[in-house]
Amino acid sequence: MKSRITTYIKIVLTGFCLCLLVQKSQAQAVNSSKIIHKWKATGNPIVTHKYTCDPAALVHNDTLFIFTGEDFEGGQKRYNILNWCVFATTDMETFWEYETPLKAPDFKWGEQNAAWASQVIERNGKFYWYSSSQRTGIGVALADSPKGPYKDAIGKPLLTNDDSFGKKHSWRTIDPTVMIDDDGQAWLYWGNGACWLVKLNDDMVSYDKNYGVKEVKFNGELDFPFTEAPWIHKKDGLYFLSFAIGFPERIAYAISDKPEGPFEYKGIINEIAGNSNTNHQAIIEYKDNWYFIYHNGGIQTDGGSHSRSICIDKLEFDENGLYKTIKMTTNGVQNK
Template structure:
């Protein structure tokens, strides 16, 4: 059985699980449309109905990723093609999500881009890919990259400065 009724076969790709502060797990996924659902405690069954994220801004392509900081939910996702990473913010996991902008532009010679945003030792990091390791390998090559991610005082995110060195520090 398909995970959602859709007019195309890629609707159920790129799952990402987010566990909220209360321990509740949620799953987000999709291609062209972004879907989400609450997970049961076993984390393999959906608890309730599947819902679609509706937000204005650049169209959702794929690769949803949710993180939370200072009580705000951030939904980042790939948009357009070649792909850039955009993001939206909400006060609740269910939204509504408000588009805030582009996090990073097209990553080198890679047509695709997927991301993760994680904290480590009091710093947030943006993990993504480009085609840097194999520049002659075609536009779908994926070389992992990591750079620092910084927030403004209002909670919005500065655009990522893509580097070839990655973060520095201890």
């Protein structure tokens, strides 16, 4: 009898130890992204140890996370973006970078050097990374932490050129931006040459086929000179949709009282961003201040249109609750 009890205790203890090991392994997997670089920014650009582009931003647990693409190196003559990056700060002065959270080849269906513009959003404790890949569409990756690592959630593009009707050029299904409205409905916008939108389902990795794909109307018109880089957010009951216009690009914006529009065009808020043909923005509130995060070609040695750098400046609103024009600075937000 004693032998049987001893054996039973050993089995129970072994099972308990195995459970602990599994839990430890899972915790390590969730927190496996390490800080690889830390620095104190002194102005714009805020990242100078590598070339970064197409920023997106997310506030989580009192931390501002900034997600970017990484231009391959200085002096580039074409877009060569192999992976995305994730940076973080809690005071807009000290920043740190985590290990690479996601690479273009992680989307096996995508182009291997086209880690184009993206955005991360949280829902129910999961983090969804919507990313574009030039001609092959928009995918979604999933993680348990904003810092990653992320994995392709569905093994195929969520949206392709077949969804981006009315245009023929091959790079039209790019630049996703996503918002979860007050009623819990998630909306995804994207586009080059036009702006389209869908209602995401609750799973965040599929969209409402009954609602379908809609093209955003501006001032009641579909034929509007929209270039790319939409970013959507809501403030005081209004939906603010900013986007790049023209080429070289400036950032304009429009407003609506409904997420699907139509949107009323309000004008340019950010001019050509210094030595870069493209301009791409994230607009976010953090610790009672609003920030405009963008890229330029501001590293003087060999920055440019294909070797870009992330900058941050303050965003302010006028007496009507609309954007004031952005004042791009080299001081940034650290020296004010």
